[in-house]
Amino acid sequence: MNFNQTHIAAMEKRYRTTFINSLPGYKSLHMLGTINEKGISNLGLFNSIFHVGANPALLGMVFRPEGNDQDSLANIIVNKEYTLNNVLPHYFKQAHQSSARFPSGISEFEPCGFHEFYLDPFKAPFVAQASIKIGLQPRELIDISLNNTKIVIGEIVHVLMEDGIVGNDGYVDHLKAGTVTVAGLDSYFTTEPLGRLPYAKFV
Amino acid sequence: MNFNQTHIAAMEKRYRTTFINSLPGYKSLHMLGTINEKGISNLGLFNSIFHVGANPALLGMVFRPEGNDQDSLANIIVNKEYTLNNVLPHYFKQAHQSSARFPSGISEFEPCGFHEFYLDPFKAPFVAQASIKIGLQPRELIDISLNNTKIVIGEIVHVLMEDGIVGNDGYVDHLKAGTVTVAGLDSYFTTEPLGRLPYAKFV
Numbered sequence: 272m273n274f275n276q277t278h279i280a281a282m283e284k285r286y287r288t289t290f291i292n293s294l295p296g297y298k299s300l301h302m303l304g305t306i307n308e309k310g311i312s313n314l315g316l317f318n319s320i321f322h323v324g325a326n327p328a329l330l331g332m333v334f335r336p337e338g339n340d341q342d343s344l345a346n347i348i349v350n351k352e353y354t355l356n357n358v359l360p361h362y363f364k365q366a367h368q369s370s371a372r373f374p375s376g377i378s379e380f381e382p383c384g385f386h387e388f389y390l391d392p393f394k395a396p397f398v399a400q401a402s403i404k405i406g407l408q409p410r411e412l413i414d415i416s417l418n419n420t421k422i423v424i425g426e427i428v429h430v431l432m433e434d435g436i437v438g439n440d441g442y443v444d445h446l447k448a449g450t451v452t453v454a455g456l457d458s459y460f461t462t463e464p465l466g467r468l469p470y471a472k473f474v
Numbered sequence: 475m476n477f478n479q480t481h482i483a484a485m486e487k488r489y490r491t492t493f494i495n496s497l498p499g500y501k502s503l504h505m506l507g508t509i510n511e512k513g514i515s516n517l518g519l520f521n522s523i524f525h526v527g528a529n530p531a532l533l534g535m536v537f538r539p540e541g542n543d544q545d546s547l548a549n550i551i552v553n554k555e556y557t558l559n560n561v562l563p564h565y566f567k568q569a570h571q572s573s574a575r576f577p578s579g580i581s582e583f584e585p586c587g588f589h590e591f592y593l594d595p596f597k598a599p600f601v602a603q604a605s606i607k608i609g610l611q612p613r614e615l616i617d618i619s620l621n622n623t624k625i626v627i628g629e630i631v632h633v634l635m636e637d638g639i640v641g642n643d644g645y646v647d648h649l650k651a652g653t654v655t656v657a658g659l660d661s662y663f664t665t666e667p668l669g670r671l672p673y674a675k676f677v
Contacts, residue, residue, distance in 0.1 A: 272634075272636070272637050272639070272640065273632070273633065273634050273635075274632070274633040275631060275632050275633075276629070276630070276631040279531050279630060280529075282644065284529070285643075286644035287528050287531070287644065288644075289643050289644035289645050290528075290640065290644035290645070291525070291528040291529075291630070292528060293645050293646040294630070294633065294646050295502045295504070295523050295533055295558070295608070296503065296504075296606075296648050296653045296655065297500050297501070297648065297653065297655035297665060298500070298502050298525070299498045299499045299500060299501050300499065300500075301498070301499075319524045319526075320498050320524075321498075321501070321522045321534070321535075321536060322495055322498060322536065323618060323620070323623055324494075324621040324623060325490050325491045325493075325495060326483070326487070326491075326494075327483075327620065327621065328482050328490070328494045329620060329621060330498055331524070331625075333524060333525065333526055333534070355498070360668055363668055364671060367671045367674050369674075370674045371676040372675075373676050403499075405497065405498070410620055411619075411620055413616055413625075415526060415614065415627065417526070417527070417532060417614055417627060418526065418527040418530065420526055420527060422534075422616075422625070424618065424620060426479070427479070427494065427497070429476070429478055429479075430476065430477040431475075431476050433475070436475070437475065437493065440488075440489060441485065441488075441490065441491075441492035441493035441496075442493070443496040443497050443658070445500065451668060452499065452500035452665065454646070454648050455645060455646070457670050457671045457672070457673070458645070458669075458670040459667075459668040459669055460665035460666060460667055460668055461665065461666045462664065462665050463663060463664045463665070463666060464663055465563055465654060465663055465664055466566070466567075467660050467661040468661075468662070469660070470660070471570050471571050471573045471574035472575075473574040473575050473576050474574075
């Protein structure tokens, strides 16, 4: 089954959104916690988080030009802090609900069943239930003129996790953490290990 | 267990690389196929692919400033074409081997056990064995001055996949495709479905 650029352009809008979002496979899924200048928290669901570098420790993520993403982005720009929180199987439906278009000024935390956790003086709220909580500060904001999205690159300044998740070599065990992954915008998965491989060498 | 910016900066280099790479969870895993101006193919393993938009259909990915990534990036800049190919359980070890530092000018395809597949006149090689093959053209090259990485944003111009993988609504079924995901740089996983949820609405 082959699709080219013309086929993709001719797809019905919702079909294309589903197709392109699910095409590249399993993605890094997080709830983004932010807060506005009035102290109202905001929670959003994101699957576009990517590794940029380990030293300094940098993660990137994409913000759409419309809807919930703009509230979150405005909070990051004002407060210079945000959090990424993993999703576990027992609350993946609540996490999905945080992707609904809540009106600006209404926090998604309480209606979706999540508790805010604060690490004073870091202002952005973590999700208390998450087994891995990452606190970041934005370092670079990139405009993608192709489609008016923006990429925020942030530096990791806090990592909070339950004991026993990090191995002796620094490996974060997402089976122990219970981390869920996503394909497309709405299909959630746990994982089964295939294997961990040694550093690949040219021989 | 809490780590802050100072703890992260003080980590031993290899520990930090493992820790930060595995921290954000499961990632979109692909083999990148390119070709140079002499017709020598190149295959690399990437886990930084992210969704940028559906219309036009755009995917982003990050290139490190050193090593194999630079060969791949040079090929993309010269030829304006590249491919992303999913990894299946029966060849994940071969895919991992393509991340070794092969000398420039030696193709990773044959030594790693992969066959090149060409869709004339598209110049970049697909991985014949992959059940989902994506052909792209670069649209934007972004310099990340923070750590000298580069982001390439490409438009999807070809999608080749086996029959039966795409649903009536456009959903690409990665269970049927057999797509593997990765955590960190070396831990590979298959998935188990938790559930597909309806579009979330604010009520």
